[in-house]
Amino acid sequence: MLKQGVMDELSDEHLMQKYGSGDASAFEQLYLRHKNSLYRYLLRQSTEPQIAEEIYQDVWHKVIAARLTYQASAQFNTWLYHLARNALIDHFRRSATAHKYVVEDDGSHNHAESDLVDNEQAIDTTKQLMLLKHCLQQLPQPQQEAFLLKHEAGLSLYAIAEVVGEQEQSIKSRLRYALNKLKYCMQAKLGDNHG
Structure with missing residues (x-):
């Protein structure tokens, strides 16, 4: 040992x-x-x-x-x-x-961190997190999977391609489309909330 x-x-x-x-x-x-x-x-x-x-x-x-x-x-x-x-x-x-x-x-919010920020900032962060989760739900499954493997698991493009059995270029495209759709979804939802 x-x-x-x-x-x-x-x-x-x-x-x-x-x-x-x-x-x-x-x-x-x-x-x-x-x-x-x-x-x-x-x-x-x-x-x-x-x-x-x-x-x-x-x-x-x-x-x-x-x-x-x-x-x-x-x-x-x-x-x-x-x-x-x-x-x-x-x-x-x-x-x-x-x-x-x-x-x-997943309910794994760090309560100690929320004590360090003021309530308004914590509420804003929570709203953004909920909005991101909502927008993630709207993605097609292959794009959602690529996004989560990249940003949750920290895998490289090559590793994601190995995991899902696709070419690196396909994964790169999925990630690009996912990011564009997430950006569009979040902007649209934020626009709805402020308008």
């Missing part, structure tokens, strides 16, 4: 290989690195928090099950989000609601 400082320095791929060799602390480090962004990605892609939690647990169980056979042929986070995407697809196929990708509020 390695010390925490050394663990922080290791790549995800190396940590997964160490976990496959029996080092449970390597898995703990991987989990700590990816738990929040993975959960947010699943939550924003699913219809309710319970579904996101179920899929989240399923993905981590798959990571655990793959510890002995894992091959670092791609970046770990690309592999992880590929597992997550497949789990989402499987869930929606089973429930026959593949067309109902909905962004939900």
Whole structure:
């Protein structure tokens, strides 16, 4: 078992290989690195928090099950989000609601931060966040997925292309269209509220 400082320095791929060799602390480090962004990605892609939690647990169980056979042929986070995407697809196929990708509020607002800002600014930020979530719901699923993988999971264009099985250029186009639609939607909604 390695010390925490050394663990922080290791790549995800190396940590997964160490976990496959029996080092449970390597898995703990991987989990700590990816738990929040993975959960947010699943939550924003699913219809309710319970579904996101179920899929989240399923993905981590798959990571655990793959510890002995894992091959670092791609970046770990690309592999992880590929597992997550497949789990989402499987869930929606089973429930026959593949067309109902909905962004939900994950309720993870930091209350300490809201104490530091005045109420008006906090209300404005909350309204903007709700507006962004509303506009995300309006995006076609492939654009929404690309946007969330980029901005929630922090994946590169190449990694997103690997996760969804598309060309990088297609992902770039999806992101461009998503950003344009989000900008237009938010401007239109803000115009409605101020007019």
